[in-house]
Amino acid sequence: MQIDKKIKWANCCNKEIVCIHCSNFESCKKWLAYVDKHCNRKGYAHFDARTSLADDKTRERVLDAQWVARHGFWPLIHTPLKWDKYVKSDGSQKPTKKNKVRDVRYPAHIDRCVFQRYAFLVNELYDEAVLGTDVDKCAIAYRAGKGLSTIDYAKSVFDFISQHDDCIILVTDFKDFFENIDHNFLKSSLCRLLRRDVLPADFYAVFKNSTAYSYWDWESLLKINHLEHCRAARKTLNSKEVVLTREEFLQNKKVCLQRNQSGKGIPQGSPLSAVLSNVYLSELDAKVSKKVSSVGGLYYRYCDDAIVVLPTKAKGLEKTMAIIEDVVNAFGSYPGVEVQREKTDFLRYEHIDGFGGISKIDESGRSKERAKLNYLGFTFDGNEIRIREKTIGKYYYRMRSKAKSAAKQKHGTERLYGCYSEKSVDITGKPSLIDYVRRAHATIDMNDPASLSVANHNMEKIAKARNEFSRDE
Numbered sequence: 355m356q357i358d359k360k361i362k363w364a365n366c367c368n369k370e371i372v373c374i375h376c377s378n379f380e381s382c383k384k385w386l387a388y389v390d391k392h393c394n395r396k397g398y399a400h401f402d403a404r405t406s407l408a409d410d411k412t413r414e415r416v417l418d419a420q421w422v423a424r425h426g427f428w429p430l431i432h433t434p435l436k437w438d439k440y441v442k443s444d445g446s447q448k449p450t451k452k453n454k455v456r457d458v459r460y461p462a463h464i465d466r467c468v469f470q471r472y473a474f475l476v477n478e479l480y481d482e483a484v485l486g487t488d489v490d491k492c493a494i495a496y497r498a499g500k501g502l503s504t505i506d507y508a509k510s511v512f513d514f515i516s517q518h519d520d521c522i523i524l525v526t527d528f529k530d531f532f533e534n535i536d537h538n539f540l541k542s543s544l545c546r547l548l549r550r551d552v553l554p555a556d557f558y559a560v561f562k563n564s565t566a567y568s569y570w571d572w573e574s575l576l577k578i579n580h581l582e583h584c585r586a587a588r589k590t591l592n593s594k595e596v597v598l599t600r601e602e603f604l605q606n607k608k609v610c611l612q613r614n615q616s617g618k619g620i621p622q623g624s625p626l627s628a629v630l631s632n633v634y635l636s637e638l639d640a641k642v643s644k645k646v647s648s649v650g651g652l653y654y655r656y657c658d659d660a661i662v663v664l665p666t667k668a669k670g671l672e673k674t675m676a677i678i679e680d681v682v683n684a685f686g687s688y689p690g691v692e693v694q695r696e697k698t699d700f701l702r703y704e705h706i707d708g709f710g711g712i713s714k715i716d717e718s719g720r721s722k723e724r725a726k727l728n729y730l731g732f733t734f735d736g737n738e739i740r741i742r743e744k745t746i747g748k749y750y751y752r753m754r755s756k757a758k759s760a761a762k763q764k765h766g767t768e769r770l771y772g773c774y775s776e777k778s779v780d781i782t783g784k785p786s787l788i789d790y791v792r793r794a795h796a797t798i799d800m801n802d803p804a805s806l807s808v809a810n811h812n813m814e815k816i817a818k819a820r821n822e823f824s825r826d827e
Contacts, residue, residue, distance in 0.1 A: 364389045366414045381478070384499075388474050389413070392625075399592045400462040401428045401570075401603060407467055415464070416471040423555035427563040428462035429611055430621055431597070433572040457533070459569050460623035469626040472560045477629045479547050480636075488643035488653075489636055495657040496628040505790075507654060508730040509798045512739055514652045515663055515703050515727075516710060522674050522719065523701040523712075523727060524662040524681065527694045531658035532627060533619045534690040535634055537565045540620070543633050564626055567614050574610045578602055618690065631657055638688045642681055649677060660685070661729060671719045679717070701727055703736055710736030732798075740802040741794060749774070749787050749808060754819045761823035770820065775812050788812050 361373045364386040373379050393408035405412045415421050435456045461469060481499055484490040494500075494507050515521060544561060545553060553561055573583065575597050581587040591597060598606070620627045639655060642662070646653040651664040662681055666674045678700070685693050702715045712735055713721040727734045733742055753774040760770050772781035776788045791809040794800065808815075 361386050363410075364413070366410070366417050384478065385474060388470075392470055396463065396466065397592060398460070399594045399597045400431060400460075401596060401598060402462045402464055403595060405463045405467065407470060412464060412467050416467050419554070419556040422468055422471075423559050425464075425468065425559060427465050427468075427559075427567075430459040430461055430567055430569040430623070431572055431575070432457065432459045432569045432612075434458070456622065458623040459567070459621035461621075465563070466625060468560065469564070469624050472557070473626045473629045476544075476547070476626070476633060480629065480633055483547055484636065487640070488647055489639045492639050492643050492653045492655055493632050493635070494654050496632060503793070504656070504730040505794050505797045507656070508732045511652065511654065511661060511663065511729055512727075512732075512734050512798070515734070516705075518665040518667070518703070519705045520666045520671075521703050522664045522666060522671075522678055522715070523699075523703060524660075524664075524678050525699045525701070525727065525729065526660050526682070526685065527697040528658035528660075528685070529692040529694040529697075531691065532622050532631070534692065535620050535631070536618050536690045538617070539689045540565065540630060540634050543636065544630075547633055547636075560626065564620050564624060564630065565614070567621060569612055569614070569621075570610055571612070574606070578606055578610075628657065634690070635688075638684065638691065642684055645677065645681060645684070649674070651677075656730065675717065675719045699725070699727075701725055703727075705736075712736040732794075738801045739798055740800060741791065741805040743804070745787070746804050746808060750815075753816060754823075757816065757819035758823045761820060767820065771816060775816055776809075777813075 358373045361367070361379075361382050362369075365378075365382045367382070369376065373382065376382070389407045393406050395404050395406040395408075407413050407416070415425075435458050460466075477496070477499075481490075481497070484493070494502070494504075515523065541553070541561060544557070545551065548554070548557065552558075575591065576583055576587055578598060579591055581590060620630060635655065639653075642655075642660075643653050646662055646664065649664060649668045651662060653662050654660070662678065664674050664677060668674075669677065682693055682698075685691055700715050700717070701712050702719065702721055703710060703712050705711075712725050712727055714723050714725045715721055724735075728742065731742055731745055733740050753770075756770050756773065760767050768781060772778050774786055774788075776786070778784060778786035778789065788809055791805045795802070795806065795809070
């Protein structure tokens with residue numbers, strides 16, 4: 355398909371004008387790239403039939419602002435994702451198990467396409483608004499247009515630290531951020547971005563269904579379908595065309611339908627939520643960036659994770675620690691933002707006699723113990739950069755688990771290699787950890803034998819695990 359035809363196809367355009375001569379050419383070209391990247395159909399079942407941006411009728415609808423304004427959104431499906439996390443307490447060598455839960459609420463298929471379209475529009479407006487500002491540099495999550503990955507940002511942080519003899523590092527996390535986003539504040543932020551006093555009808559419909567949304571618990575869907583709560587039940591339900599028939603939906607709607615009436619929170623699981631988080635925090639980013647850049651520091655925020663690096667040379671240790679505290683207070687005083695003190699690290703990097711080192715510090719800046727900086731999947735001890743051990747450990751655990759399952763079921767070998775080998779792109783079209791590790795080593799000068807072993811010997815390790823479990827069977 356010629357580029358002109360592809361652009362017109364993506365934008366449902368019937369204009370006879372040649373695209374390159376159209377005033378909307380650049381925007382339409384970007385939308386084409388977005389559609390190409392996000393046109394896959396999701397495998398899960400929902401209240402409506404599966405569709406995607408690849409479908410002509412669906413794409414025509416979501417491009418029509420009047421249709422969006424009138425559209426009746428389906429309830430989200432709410433499912434808690436549970437997993438075990440092993441953490442080391444201070445002074446303890448043995449990690450303890452901690453149960454983690456994340457409440458995911460995901461949209462119906464047609465609604466997902468609507469949210470994708472408006473995620474694109476909002477992100478375009480956001481990128482335009484912050485271009486050339488400090489905010490453009492510090493907000494690094496969900497910024498595909500910048501052409502940089504988490505690997506690039508991690509490298510820039512480690513490089514910045516290593517360029518200074520002494521600096522203070524703050525790493526923090528916003529507690530339950532998505533659940534605490536204030537709706538009125540978000541609406542005001544979105545209006546400012548659109549340069550409107552009130553939201554246009556289509557944007558308001560999307561905003562309303564991203565804030566005062568309705569949802570349906572996964573457990574009740576299983577019950578109505580006479581299924582037990584187990585992994586097999588999820589597979590069975592997702593194999594259906596829809597999770598409920600129209601009659602079942604209407605019969606159970608009154609009892610099962612719930613609404614978010616709290617005045618806060620946007621759903622994790624929606625394509626739009628990530629983009630809205632950047633819009634919501636734009637004023638905070640501007641305030642913190644200004645303070646940090648005034649003393650030659652660095653500030654990055656990846657969604658609800660933030661890092662601040664301040665060289666001590668400009669202000670001295672005491673005043674630098676005071677600025678760090680000001681930043682923490684700025685975070686905590688922002689609507690809907692609460693700093694997780696238990697997930698906040700105060701660190702100090704010192705370069706002495708040709709060697710760098712990182713230590714935990716108290717609020718006065720005094721070193722307490724040796725430590726490592728964990729950032730965007732990497733660890734940095736002041737000298738060496740490595741991919742986090744738990745990432746490698748998780749790879750081996752999941753690979754072996756999949757190999758065992760494939761051996762037991764006498765199939766699934768292709769899926770095993772498609773998820774965990776260097777052939778993943780050829781088999782599934784998606785990169786695996788192997789691709790990530792190789793890109794990381796190509797970008798960052800790392801001394802990391804564990805991740806190199808994974809990258810260089812992945813085929814042998816998978817074959818070994820497969821053979822091991824095949825013998826057991």
